[in-house]
Amino acid sequence: MHDPSRRxxxxxxxxxxxAAPFISTSTTRAKAAASRKKLxxxxxxxxxxxxxxxxxxxxxxxxxxxxxxVTGTSGKTQAWRQKYDLPARSVYTYDTMQRMADNEDIDIVxxxxxxxxxxxxxxxxxxxxxxxxxxxxxxxxxxxxxxMLDACKSAERLLxxxxxxxxxxxxxxxxxxxxxxxxxxxxxIEAGFGIDVGPPDxxxxxxxxxxxxxxxxxxxxxxQATRYLTGEEPVLVSATETKTDxxxxxxxxxxxxxTATFPSGVLAYCTASFKAGGIKNFRATADRGWFxxxxxxxxxxxxxxxxxxxxxxxxPIDMFAAQLDDFARCIEERQPTIVSGEEGMRDVRxxxxxxxxIRTGRAVKI
Amino acid sequence: MHDPSRRxxxxxxxxxxxAAPFISTSTTRAKAAASRKKLxxxxxxxxxxxxxxxxxxxxxxxxxxxxxxVTGTSGKTQAWRQKYDLPARSVYTYDTMQRMADNEDIDIVxxxxxxxxxxxxxxxxxxxxxxxxxxxxxxxxxxxxxxMLDACKSAERLLxxxxxxxxxxxxxxxxxxxxxxxxxxxxxIEAGFGIDVGPPDxxxxxxxxxxxxxxxxxxxxxxQATRYLTGEEPVLVSATETKTDxxxxxxxxxxxxxTATFPSGVLAYCTASFKAGGIKNFRATADRGWFxxxxxxxxxxxxxxxxxxxxxxxxPIDMFAAQLDDFARCIEERQPTIVSGEEGMRDVRxxxxxxxxIRTGRAVKI
Numbered sequence: 001m002h003d004p005s006r007r008x009x010x011x012x013x014x015x016x017x018x019a020a021p022f023i024s025t026s027t028t029r030a031k032a033a034a035s036r037k038k039l040x041x042x043x044x045x046x047x048x049x050x051x052x053x054x055x056x057x058x059x060x061x062x063x064x065x066x067x068x069x070v071t072g073t074s075g076k077t078q079a080w081r082q083k084y085d086l087p088a089r090s091v092y093t094y095d096t097m098q099r100m101a102d103n104e105d106i107d108i109v110x111x112x113x114x115x116x117x118x119x120x121x122x123x124x125x126x127x128x129x130x131x132x133x134x135x136x137x138x139x140x141x142x143x144x145x146x147x148m149l150d151a152c153k154s155a156e157r158l159l160x161x162x163x164x165x166x167x168x169x170x171x172x173x174x175x176x177x178x179x180x181x182x183x184x185x186x187x188x189i190e191a192g193f194g195i196d197v198g199p200p201d202x203x204x205x206x207x208x209x210x211x212x213x214x215x216x217x218x219x220x221x222x223x224q225a226t227r228y229l230t231g232e233e234p235v236l237v238s239a240t241e242t243k244t245d246x247x248x249x250x251x252x253x254x255x256x257x258x259t260a261t262f263p264s265g266v267l268a269y270c271t272a273s274f275k276a277g278g279i280k281n282f283r284a285t286a287d288r289g290w291f292x293x294x295x296x297x298x299x300x301x302x303x304x305x306x307x308x309x310x311x312x313x314x315x316p317i318d319m320f321a322a323q324l325d326d327f328a329r330c331i332e333e334r335q336p337t338i339v340s341g342e343e344g345m346r347d348v349r350x351x352x353x354x355x356x357x358i359r360t361g362r363a364v365k366i
Numbered sequence: 367m368h369d370p371s372r373r374x375x376x377x378x379x380x381x382x383x384x385a386a387p388f389i390s391t392s393t394t395r396a397k398a399a400a401s402r403k404k405l406x407x408x409x410x411x412x413x414x415x416x417x418x419x420x421x422x423x424x425x426x427x428x429x430x431x432x433x434x435x436v437t438g439t440s441g442k443t444q445a446w447r448q449k450y451d452l453p454a455r456s457v458y459t460y461d462t463m464q465r466m467a468d469n470e471d472i473d474i475v476x477x478x479x480x481x482x483x484x485x486x487x488x489x490x491x492x493x494x495x496x497x498x499x500x501x502x503x504x505x506x507x508x509x510x511x512x513x514m515l516d517a518c519k520s521a522e523r524l525l526x527x528x529x530x531x532x533x534x535x536x537x538x539x540x541x542x543x544x545x546x547x548x549x550x551x552x553x554x555i556e557a558g559f560g561i562d563v564g565p566p567d568x569x570x571x572x573x574x575x576x577x578x579x580x581x582x583x584x585x586x587x588x589x590q591a592t593r594y595l596t597g598e599e600p601v602l603v604s605a606t607e608t609k610t611d612x613x614x615x616x617x618x619x620x621x622x623x624x625t626a627t628f629p630s631g632v633l634a635y636c637t638a639s640f641k642a643g644g645i646k647n648f649r650a651t652a653d654r655g656w657f658x659x660x661x662x663x664x665x666x667x668x669x670x671x672x673x674x675x676x677x678x679x680x681x682p683i684d685m686f687a688a689q690l691d692d693f694a695r696c697i698e699e700r701q702p703t704i705v706s707g708e709e710g711m712r713d714v715r716x717x718x719x720x721x722x723x724i725r726t727g728r729a730v731k732i
Contacts, residue, residue: 187610187621187642190556192635194651238604240729244553244631255553257635259623265610269558269623269635276553276651278673285560285642307644363606363727 039328040067040105042090042130044097044121045113046076049135053299054110055084057320063328067105070097070121094121100128108133108327110162114209115216116140122148126155133160133327137220138344140211142352145345152341160327160337161344163224164319167326170293170302171228173312174284177291178229183307184287186266189229191222191282193297194255194273200248204274213252215354219272220347221297225282226260226268233346234260234268238363239354244275258354405694406433406471408456408496410463410487411478412442415501419665420476421450423686429694433471436463436487460487466494474499474693476528480575481582482506488514492521499526499693503586504710506577508718511711518707526693526703527710529590530685533692536659536670537594539678540650543657544595549673550653552632555595557588557648559663560621560639566614570640579618581720585638586713587663591648592626592634599712600626600634604729605720610641624720 041064043050058066068090069080077091090105094113100106109125111118111134118139122132132152138161139145152159165171178186195218203209204217227233239258243249255273262268271279281294289307296302299319304312323339330337353364407430409416424432434456435446443457456471460479466472475491477484477500484505488498498518504527505511518525531537544552561584569575570583593599605624609615621639628634637645647660655673662668665685670678689705696703719730 185610187608188558188560188623188637188639188645190558190635190637190645192554192556194554196653236606238606238625238723238727238729240602240604240625240627240633242553242627242631242633244551255631255633257554257625257633259604259606259625259635261606261608265608265621267606267608267621267623267637267639269556269625269637271554271556271633271635273554273633273651276653278651278656279554279556279649283645285639285644287562287642290644357604357729361604361729363604363723 038062039064039107039331041065041108041110041133041324042068042070042092042100042106044070044094044109044111044125046071046073046080047112050112053320054112057318057324060318060321061325061328063325063332064108067107068092068100068103070094070109094124097121097124098128100125100130106130107331110324111135114203115211116209119144119148122159123151126151126157126159129155129157131158131160131327131331133162133324134341134344135162136344137211137216137348137351138341139348140216142345142349145341145348149341149345158327158331158337159341160330161339161341162323163339163343164323165221165224165297166228166339167322168302168317168319169314170304170312171225171296173314174282174291174293174304175228178284178286179231181286183289183291185264186229186284186286188285189226189266189268189282190270190285191225191268192271192273192279193218193221194271194276194279196277197274205248205252207251210252212351212355213249213254214272214274215253215256215351217274218297219256219270219354220351222270222272222282223347223350225296226262226266226270227346227350229282229284230262230264230266232262232264232266234262234350234366236261236363236365237350237353237357239357241358249274253355253358256354256358258357260350405430405473405697407431407474407476407499407690408434408436408458408466408472409478410436410460410475410491412437412439412446413478416478419686420478423684424690426684426687427691427694429691429698430474433473434458434466434469436460436475460490463487463490464494466491466496472496473697476690477501480569481577482575485510485514488525489517492517492523492525495521495523497524497526497693497697499528499690500707500710501528502710503577503582503714503717504707505714506582508711508715511707511714515707515711524693524697524703525707526696527705527707528689529705529709530689531587531590531663532594532705533688534668534683534685535680536668536678537591537662539680540648540657540659540670541594544650544652545597547652549655549657551630552595552650552652554651555592555632555634555648556636556651557591557634557662558637558639558645559584559587560637560642560645562643563640571614571618573617576618578717578721579615579620580638580640581619581622581717583640584663585622585636585720586717588636588638588648589713589716591662592628592632592636593712593716595648595650596628596630596632598628598630598632600628600716600732602627602729602731603716603719603723605723607724615640619721619724622720622724624723626716
């Protein structure tokens with residue numbers, strides 16, 4: 001906790017839940033950290049995100065460590081075991097996850113599989129007595145999200161949704177600017193995230209595995225931004241879509257745009273695309289100015305700006321490490337997480353309404 | 367025509383209509399300009415726009431000049447006559463406009479009155495044998511726009527809509543980038559214009575005079591941008607609105623957001639606000655990058671940027687002078703104008719659909 005930006009972020013994240021009932025100095029915290037047993041994290045799904053982002057981040061975490069893997073691809077296990085010094089007993093397949101119940105090295109399962117497999121893997125992990133951190137979107141329907149919540153509640157385990165941006169200092173400062181109305185009340189939020197999704201054979205383009213295309217995969221970042229900036233749930237959404245490559249995007253949405261109204265009167269206009277890369281921002285316009293992050297959602301290089309020229313700039317952090325350390329802290333301190341399963345389910349509810357609006361041609365009340 | 371940016375813009379504007387059937391060099395054009403009689407413009411409505419922008423711009427025009435005024439406020443006439451050396455016979459009220467038929471000094475009437483008076487003043491001007499240039503939005507309904515078109519057609523006079531941005535070099539270059547697909551096909555356009563509309567007693571907040579609020583007054587700029595960048599008409603619009611001050615905005619929209627799909631698959635997401643000033647941009651995202659103007663719609667200070675870092679920058683021009691000079695050129699050369707009455711009517715048609723979408727809660731096909 002020697003990096004001031006990190007300390008600032010952790011304070012912000014903590015403040016957003018419940019003020020911690022104890023005061024600790026850097027020294028006492030350093031002592032506590034030294035004596036603390038790190039929580040073991042098993043990565044469930046060893047795709048690019050796990051390989052390139054999460055596993056390296058786990059080497060930087062203070063409160064947790066990579067302790068196991070779950071994969072359906074046996075060819076991957078040897079390299080992972082060697083690279084991260086994992087014992088054979090901490091390597092699982094999707095079919096042997098229940099055996100984790102006997103493995104005290106593993107406290108948390110981080111589910112990084114395709115969207116529509118999150119329920120199955122979350123239930124397996126919770127039934128094995130593990131806390132579950134799950135990639136976004138939480139699942140492909142509200143009903144399936146609810147089943148995940150129920151499974152973790154029954155097992156008395158914590159469920160978190162991997163909304164890393166909520167732990168990033170530019171985003172936290174943006175939330176503060178919005179909530180404290182430093183530039184006046186926010187009236188309009190523009191938010192969009194578009195990527196060139198890449199090869200046509202990936203699971204993101206298969207509806208059965210993804211539950212949807214651009215909206216589910218990247219639109220959720222823009223939707224999240226409108227929700228955490230306002231601190232409110234949208235009450236009405238209206239959406240349209242276009243498809244310029246009906247072969248590649250036969251099963252899922254290519255480009256979607258939506259508008260959303262919030263109870264306090266904020267109006268959001270947003271987009272998500274698997275075709276037009278380069279949109280990656282939000283801008284909140286208030287009565288006396290605006291603030292913007294662009295890029296807002298990338299793994300690194302987040303940049304902020306304000307209409308009044310004041311800085312909106314913080315040193316970079318590893319967002320994957322930050323979110324996992326906060327999740328471990330919540331487990332240790334028996335605190336709720338700001339990125340709960342409920343929080344993940346709320347976005348799935350809004351995205352379902354956006355798809356309903358596209359399908360029916362009607363504005364949808366939520 | 368010695369300013370290279372001006373020449374570039376004029377070429378662009380001309381090319382967008384019909385290639386001129388003659389070739390002129392700077393020298394021959396300078397000679398022609400010297401011998402040419404400037405067309406006389408009467409300003410109909412002497413509010414802030416006429417006072418602060420249009421009358422000063424008419425002092426810089428090459429092909430036209432301020433030749434008369436029409437006002438309902440007799441107290442204004444003396445100051446205007448003195449400042450611009452106008453003869454008594456070229457001063458009219460809204461009730462005496464028909465007498466313009468006898469005034470050869472006046473070739474064009476520039477209608478700068480509240481939206482819902484455009485029809486009446488256009489018909490009066492056309493029946494007096496004058497060409498009509500009219501502020502945006504053209505009128506408050508498609509039917510009333512059509513009556514304006516009909517009146518000018520019957521009188522064999524040209525009708526133009528004061529879309530000054532279409533003559534501004536950053537906008538023309540943006541149109542070129544989109545149409546020539548320099549960064550690949552455009553997929554998504556974000557566009558928004560918001561102002562703090564000011565005092566509550568103005569005609570813009572009275573539905574009978576304005577026909578609508580933020581959308582009609584400033585949203586039309588964002589809508590125009592999506593239309594001239596694509597060169598297409600939207601086929602489906604979906605919109606929502608919010609109102610945080612129902613007293614001030616009792617009669618008209620405060621903040622509106624809409625999405626629009628275009629035949630080629632472009633998706634636009636847009637906003638207009640009378641509350642949240644500071645939004646004033648468009649950004650077009652294509653397959654290989656994006657380009658943006660921000661500010662895009664102000665009277666001056668237009669700034670452009672491209673994702674590839676190449677410049678999107680031109681010397682400033684007086685847009686009011688440029689549009690009037692082009693309208694005069696069209697009259698002299700008997701060419702159509704790129705900002706025709708039809709062009710103005712098309713935007714009114716889309717705005718009507720946006721209001722329909724808000725009222726019915728349905729996406730509206732156009």
